[in-house]
Amino acid sequence: MNIVGRLLPLLFALTSAANAATTVRLPSWACNGNNDRIFRHGFQNGEFVPSAPSLGSGGAAPGRQLRTLSIAGLGSGTQKIHLYIPPSYNPAHATPIVIALHGTAGSPANADAYAQDVRNAWESVAVTRGFIVAAPVANGTNGSWRDGSSAAPNDYTFLAAAVADLRAAYNIDDSRLQLWGFSAGGHVAHDLLVNGAVPALDEFHVSAYAVSAGRLFSLACLGDTEGQCQARLDAQTRKLPFALYLGTADPMYGPPYNAVDDPPRFEAAGWVMYDTVSYYVFGGGHTYEPGHFVDLWNFVCRFALSL
Template sequence: MRLPLRFLFCPVLAFALAASAGAASTVRLPPGECSGSGTDRIFGDGFEGVAIPHDPSNGSGGPFPGNVTRTIAVAGFGNRSYYLHLPPDYTPTRSWPLLLALRGSTSPAATATAAQQVRSDWSAWADSGGFIVLAPVGTSTQGGWGASGDGAEISAALDDAFASYNVERSRIYLWGFSAGAHFGHALALNNTDFFAAYGVSAGSLEQYACTDNGSFPPTCAALLSGAQPKIPVDIHLGTSDPLASPPYTAAGDPARFQNQGWVSGQTLFYTSFAGGHTYTAAHLGQIWNHLCGFALGP
């Protein structure tokens, strides 16, 4: 049985894709699983063997390696394109982690270009780390995220990727920048039984996922306390990013997570850097190094 990806506060954005039924758990992987080798399937914790989650989609038929553009049908929106990057040693004979990369807000005419840019920005890390990058475009006519069709589009893109490539579904990660990070907080925290871990660059919980003032449900405390398991999260925020200063509250997000059970250095990774509303290639490497060590277990 499978459960749909969902938004607790916005049913119109419910997803058709699924994570395993029942209570999910976060599994810490051995270092070799982050190298892209994909060879270790059992590791010892010093006293007993711990099975590494393994849930291959067994898809095949998609072209590889390198950059791929695929077309999907999204109900109510017609045919839509999304963008993939397959590492040079990709083979369908084994399953591969996948990173869902959400672009920042841009002009409506530039959303496809922005999606391709985040794919490009992640490609070198995908090649060295051995994972697939999936960058959707989004349906918003304003160039952001959160439109009613975004859920259906992302769901259809993931379904297509699972059918066309051999994806390790216990290792689906998410990353977003700016508006993609705001949206990514909501997507990941409402689907902790689908994503293994996630990261945000220049994002804020209160910009979309929740609020502390009670004007828009749910409260951040309610959203975070209800998230099980405590999905590992990486937060990168520039010290001169407008979101870090009042009236914006992104700088308070690490404390919000810690107050609801996340542990710094274990399930919460916070980097405050000298800079503005941006990210760098080095940041993406830091984020991947934090995310890749986790899988979603039963």
């Protein structure tokens, strides 16, 4: 049996948990690297800190790791996930995870390097804040993502299998699964969260997400009118906390791409600016900067899911 067949029970479990997920605001200490939340629960008046252990075990830790899957007909037939497991990881305690999606790399070989780059960028924060980083490698011939418009198996097949594999190998806190994407990876992140293309990475399973140099109309709202795109956001039953980082010299910023218009679209659909939606503009181009990742974590770590 191939990897997809073996992971179907876990995928079903994830899908069935999507009944009534709500956003929980966490106390400030929950953003640190301690895996002792069960002992601190209730120390602050009215505090509620959910935890949903996946109870996975056996994954190599700590440090940089590589996991591979085998999905026939996708890329080379072997798919890679570059990981960082922090020194504080203890399989007895559920640990938050950030899934990081790289941008278009130009070739499969470059995609592998790009995935390692985003893993390393998040690692600089994860080492002290105590979360797992998982950076899948895109399987498109141009070093980018084969999204849901491509025939299956595609990278959405891969991402679903990757989440199930990670949950089985590590004790992931399902209440604190965060997603970030850069450029094409950001377009994919929007598509996953706005359109629910992968149940394991939809609004009912991701606690918060962030995008650097990505936009709604590249994939999530591709082919839509303005009204149709707005309707997609209006239809979201949970206003999933979202952050956008965008450089003023990035072609994505202004015409013809106008990613600058995305935060107001979220706000019009019921998100609250600088609360459930965060928008940061910096004086740079189509890139991300090392200092961004502390701030990105400080935003997404404030939220969890009550499943």
